[in-house]
Amino acid sequence: MSFYKNVTAKPWEYTSPTLGTGPESAFQSPSERIALTLFLVVVGVIFSLLAVSYYVRMELGDWVPMADPTLLWVNTAFLIVSSVLFQLARNTAQGANFLRARTLFVGAGLFAIFFVIGQALAWQQLGNNGFNVAHGPASAFFYLLTGMHALHIVGGLWVWSKTTWRFFNQSELSNVKLSVELCTTYWHFLLVLWVFIFAVLANT
């Protein structure tokens, strides 16, 4: 039923008998996808609020812009490669090539791990140059934003590792297909998020 028909229905009136069984669902997608979408909305709200706080804090007089380590560009490249590999893994998983899907999926995760390591190295670089967390508001936000983002990558890697385990412990693509799709969506979201974060950090 269309949304309009749904909301203007008169629920006290009897409608013709309902046939068959099976759930009434608002959306055709699997429940896990709905849950992931909701979760991504929550993550989006978190980072939006962090961005608002960033801009508010920036206006408060003691803001000294901070140069970002060039390592961040390398890490961005890693994350892009990771997303591309996830997408390829997802496309492959729609077909029948189990081994190719598995290789791509594992590779995608590996590049995400490189990203996280690279971020940690960038932190170390900054720290060695005297830009520790409490150095100023710009550096505080740098660590906060990149840290929160990396935390979400690590959470995604936890799910990735469980799916990788399943990839290696059985050989039916249909058992991992949904997880591959959802991981891909999650990684694309985190990539777009990272681009925004990086843009905000680099321009202020």
Add this chain to the structure above:
Amino acid sequence: MAYVPLADQDHELHDPHTFITKYVWSQDHKVIAIQYGSTAICVGLVALILSMMMRLQLGFPDSFTLIAPSSYYQAVTMHGMIMVVYLLTALFLGGFGNYLIPLMCGTRDMVFPYLNMLSFWVYLLSVLILMSSFFVTGGPTGAGWTLYPPQTITPGTPGHDTGILLMLISLGVFIVAFTMGGLNYVTTVLQARAKGLTMMRLPLSVWGILVATILGLFAFPALLVSAIMMTFDLTLGTSFFMPAIMAAGEQLDYNGGSPILFQHLFWFFGHPEVYIVALPAFGLVSDVLATHARKNIFGYRMMVWAIIAIGGLSFIVWAHHMYVSGMNPYFGFFFATTTLIIAVPTAMKVYNWVLTLWEGDIRLNTPMLFAIGFVFTFIHGGLTGLFLGNVVIDLPLSDTYFVVAHFHMVMGVSPVLVLFASLYHWYPKITGRMMNETLGKVHFWCTFLGTYAIYLPMHYLGFLGVPRRYYAMGSTDFIPESAQTLNANITLAALFVATAQILFFINVFWSLRNGKPSGNNPWGATSLEWQTPETPPKHGNWGPEMPVVHRWAYDYSVPGYPQDFIPQNVPGDFGVSEDHDHDTDMVKGPLAK
């Protein structure tokens, strides 16, 4: 192969065999609901004891010297945070949400049972972390539940080093638990309803809990973000919120932060939070009123839209908590306007509750008494909110006992009356036994009249200008001595009400063994949870056949039908026929006099 949601797959989702998997590490939503509820009530009792200590200090400051000023503020803070977050939010959403959603939606369990189980244990962890703050050096934080910087983390505030850290960590953990639970509730309601159960046929309990959960998913991030930034300020020396400030005669190492930023973030969470508590209460009380008045809820569609409107509007009223913070007065005008606007759908709900009762076949049993008590106290509390929502009147009333009386009425008394109504109403479903009516009625009258005795006079104290968060009133020129007498009387009323709650607990435990067996549907209710083949519902809820829904949840007193209620899963059209006389055709249902 068509996708079948987890909650409707024919095979067992989770197959508990041992005591541990059935009652401890359980993935069954009913067990998880009881775990949530018991934990919430236990920690709520801790907060109740704290409030009694506060009241003793306030009522008898000279004779009762046990509580030092710093302990008083610690009690205030922990009482507030526990009650709002760890009791009300957890009990309404984790307790009632978990129990009722799968049953009212006609499904076997939540769509993610393992995540559901995890959410309880993470919630329990957050409670334990919070309780541990009582035992660390310096004790729990005494910053007020609003945790405003800079005072929260400067010396002079109790618990400013470890207590606040544990509080912030506990809040973060709670938010993780809430998010896990919230994903479950929303996805289950959207995706796993029984065949024929359209969204507009759902009972209002589900609507209230659904919208409240969505609110929580959007609002708790603001608390998370502010908690993380405050933790950074506390532990890493950053200055998100901390301005240049001196403490104990020394310049602290902070500079440039904005305390107002914290207030905005906190109240962006804080206002939706009160609706996260209120909306499930609105939904649950609608169902209790309809069932015990044998009448459909008046204006069901408007009630649904009002819930949604209140939910949406709740995000644009937050700065009515900040009128005296020094922000631009034009902001105050904006938020006062939106606050008045949000009063409109809320008032419409009140009218609809009253109209539901109008000319209904009212059964004044214990759940109904509590539900009607809710309507009284909520009107009262809501009206005082209109005063506070206007900038000019808020200026002298802010941070006085008028505010304390207002929010206790709308958050403490009204939703708690709904909690009692719901517990008395659904106890037969959860346990298979009826609670004792006499004990219940005594409990009701003591609680209802007692809470009025506490909070009605408190408004007057607020008018006089008695400030809140003062551990003793002291003597001032503008507050007469009689105000202290009033304080003492309020304390006595509070002690009486707190003691009266013992009756409830006696009733709960006594009725477990000795209550009259209830059968499946003692109240003659229409919604699906009362149509389970067994009571209490066994694992899987429905037996081999899933229910199919043919009507909305409010077919009470349908003319021409032999019973005064038609369960949702009964097929057939029993529409009003023109040649039937309304009064003579009705045969009363199981509870008719």
